[in-house]
Amino acid sequence: MKVKDPNLTNNExxxxxxxxxxxxxxxxxxxxxxxxxxxxxxxSPYEETEKVK
Structure with missing residues (x-):
């Protein structure tokens, strides 16, 4: 049995x-x-940085 929500109209x-x-x-x-x-x-371009070891 489906229960329709009264707050929703026109499939909104x-x-x-x-x-x-x-x-x-x-x-x-x-x-x-x-x-x-x-x-x-x-x-905002990507700026390459040095890798930390």
Whole structure:
């Protein structure tokens, strides 16, 4: 016997809430393709360090 949850309607199981953000500090299209992001603030390249023995 299935029990239907009265809080769920129209097969709605979850909602996403995404705050609107300004698109500031952007890279050029060419740089964005090279770096993998259009946002300068999100670019964080992997820096290789020496291995500790």
């Amino acid at each position: 199981y979850a909602k996403a809430c995404i705050a609107l953000q300004k698109y500031d500090n952007l890279l050029s299209t060419t740089e964005a393709f090279k770096l993998g992001t259009i946002f300068k603030d999100l670019y």
